[in-house]
Amino acid sequence: MKNISLKKLILKRVSKHLEYIAIVGSFKTLLYSDLVNIPNKLFGQNVILYIADPVAYIKALVSLDGSVKKLCPISTLSDKEDLTHLLALGEFDTVVSDLDESDLKIFRQKNLRYCNVIELDTHDKERLNNIKNNTTWLIPTSGTTSRPKLVRHKLASLASSALKSKNYLSENRVWGQFYDFTRFAGYQILFNSLLNGHTVVMSSLYDKISERIQHCSENLVTHISATPTQWRKILMSGIATKIPLKQIVLGGEAADQPILNALRKSFPMARITHTYASTEAGLGISVSDGLAGFPVRFLESSKGSVDLKIRKEKLFLRSSSSALGYNDDTKLKDQQGWIDTGDLVKVEEERFYIIGRTNGIINVGGDKVNPEHIRHLLLKHPNIEQVRIYGKKSPITGMVLAADIQLKTNVNEKVEKNSIKTFVKDKFQQKDQPRIINIVDEILISSTGKLN
Amino acid sequence: MTKTIREIITATFTEVFSDQVDGLSLPELSDKLILLESGLDSMGFAILVSELEERLGFDPFSISDEAFYPSNLGQFISFYEKHKP
Numbered sequence: 408m409k410n411i412s413l414k415k416l417i418l419k420r421v422s423k424h425l426e427y428i429a430i431v432g433s434f435k436t437l438l439y440s441d442l443v444n445i446p447n448k449l450f451g452q453n454v455i456l457y458i459a460d461p462v463a464y465i466k467a468l469v470s471l472d473g474s475v476k477k478l479c480p481i482s483t484l485s486d487k488e489d490l491t492h493l494l495a496l497g498e499f500d501t502v503v504s505d506l507d508e509s510d511l512k513i514f515r516q517k518n519l520r521y522c523n524v525i526e527l528d529t530h531d532k533e534r535l536n537n538i539k540n541n542t543t544w545l546i547p548t549s550g551t552t553s554r555p556k557l558v559r560h561k562l563a564s565l566a567s568s569a570l571k572s573k574n575y576l577s578e579n580r581v582w583g584q585f586y587d588f589t590r591f592a593g594y595q596i597l598f599n600s601l602l603n604g605h606t607v608v609m610s611s612l613y614d615k616i617s618e619r620i621q622h623c624s625e626n627l628v629t630h631i632s633a634t635p636t637q638w639r640k641i642l643m644s645g646i647a648t649k650i651p652l653k654q655i656v657l658g659g660e661a662a663d664q665p666i667l668n669a670l671r672k673s674f675p676m677a678r679i680t681h682t683y684a685s686t687e688a689g690l691g692i693s694v695s696d697g698l699a700g701f702p703v704r705f706l707e708s709s710k711g712s713v714d715l716k717i718r719k720e721k722l723f724l725r726s727s728s729s730a731l732g733y734n735d736d737t738k739l740k741d742q743q744g745w746i747d748t749g750d751l752v753k754v755e756e757e758r759f760y761i762i763g764r765t766n767g768i769i770n771v772g773g774d775k776v777n778p779e780h781i782r783h784l785l786l787k788h789p790n791i792e793q794v795r796i797y798g799k800k801s802p803i804t805g806m807v808l809a810a811d812i813q814l815k816t817n818v819n820e821k822v823e824k825n826s827i828k829t830f831v832k833d834k835f836q837q838k839d840q841p842r843i844i845n846i847v848d849e850i851l852i853s854s855t856g857k858l859n
Numbered sequence: 860m861t862k863t864i865r866e867i868i869t870a871t872f873t874e875v876f877s878d879q880v881d882g883l884s885l886p887e888l889s890d891k892l893i894l895l896e897s898g899l900d901s902m903g904f905a906i907l908v909s910e911l912e913e914r915l916g917f918d919p920f921s922i923s924d925e926a927f928y929p930s931n932l933g934q935f936i937s938f939y940e941k942h943k944p
Binding site: 616772803828 | 878893894895896904905906908909910918920921927929931
């Protein structure tokens with residue numbers, strides 16, 4: 408696929424069905440004919456999208472891909488510190504948003520121009536021009552450090568799985584949205600739907616889970632992709648089986664056997680698939696046999712456009728949909744194109760399982776947490792002597808972040824435990840908060856100086 | 860007198876709720892209470908299950924072969940009662 412914009416790609420693939428419904432929002436429905444008539448704007452600029460309304464967000468993507476130079480969509484749910492960090496990673500001209508200017512101080516401080524999302528809708532004949540940009544998409548990822556990184560993609564790599572579909576217009580699929588559409592997994596759903604003439608049912612990430620499930624069931628959603636933690640929540644809602652699901656996809660963290668079994672029981676007719684992918688490596692592998700882990704035969708033979716290998720218990724991946732690189736030019740691939748996923752793998756009989764991260768990063772319900780970063784933050788508390796951070800297995804969120812804490816001498820344990828809890832709530836991002844805090848007598852340090 | 864599983868669960872729920880939820884009052888802990896509408900999020904439930912494992916000495920989600928995710932408090936308590944070792 409050569410330099411073709413999202414709008415033109417939609418037009419090319421769905422041209423005979425422009426009367427189909429593309430997007431169902433909470434208050435608004437868009438047809439494919441609406442999408443292909445959105446004007447292109449902000450030619451040649453480096454643009455941040457910071458849009459809360461999902462329908463307005465999709466319209467902005469269609470308007471800007473192919474006209475702007477760089478497009479960096481950031482979730483409005485992002486932590487303020489992460490946002491400041493992301494803004495420092497690139498040079499940007501404009502922020503497009505549907506929020507009030509008072510919510511956008513952080514962008515003003517960086518001297519970014521403000522463009523209200525409504526302005527993208529206006530057809531401005533004078534500005535119609537033929538400048539074409541092969542827009543670079545900058546996708547935030549939790550990366551392997553304590554702060555997010557920006558990964559460079561092109562539409563071709565983000566949409567590679569969507570573009571593989573043949574006979575894509577023959578089936579009427581309705582996708583329900585549970586991922587944040589500014590993340591890699593979210594783009595997979597979005598493009599799989601929009602480039603194949605399907606419908607995507609969107610709800611605000613601010614809505615309650617029960618409202619989102621209700622919205623999916625009212626709009627007869629047939630396909631949902633979500634993390635195992637989100638699926639457990641969906642099942643706990645008690646109303647999930649009202650959704651007429653034909654396809655269930657799990658990704659973002661390891662799918663364990665109980666959640667696969669529970670989904671099978673609740674949706675006996677649905678195909679259940681779990682996937683392995685990452686923002687950096689792109690789309691990896693998927694399997695629909697209802698068993699946790701992946702077949703080892705995936706390691707031996709090339710699986711379509713994806714190669715896999717295990718070296719020193721680590722998973723390496725080579726994929727045609729992988730990212731171009733990091734925005735800061737940190738090395739992503741080796742000379743043969745292999746990406747070190749940083750995921751630790753265990754092989755048992757004929758399956759391999761993702762069991763953790765080589766750098767100790769803990770996956771808590773799909774969010775990556777760096778224990779060293781948390782340990783250093785906790786050591787800033789005046790009465791903490793030593794800390795050990797670890798992930799405790801959880802049947803609900805996969806992992807829960809836990810901290811063993813050794814207090815300084817002569818402090819009251821009960822008083823300090825409360826003071827530490829307040830400290831954590833005040834100073835830590837939600838995903839970084841240790842939720843289980845154990846006060847222990849001593850944390851042992853090994854002869855190599857490492858914590859035991 | 861030893862406390863029943865129900866008493867331990869409701870007491871632990873109350874503690875985890877006051878620890879994790881700001882600005883909401885504790886809902887009535889009836890069997891019909893929809894867990895995800897109680898104010899605790901899924902992380903809150905992960906903490907509740909971990910805390911109950913400490914206090915009761917077992918985690919029914921790990922020891923049960925039954926693939927089950929309870930939606931209301933009554934189902935949650937029954938699941939613990941049924942799988943008590």
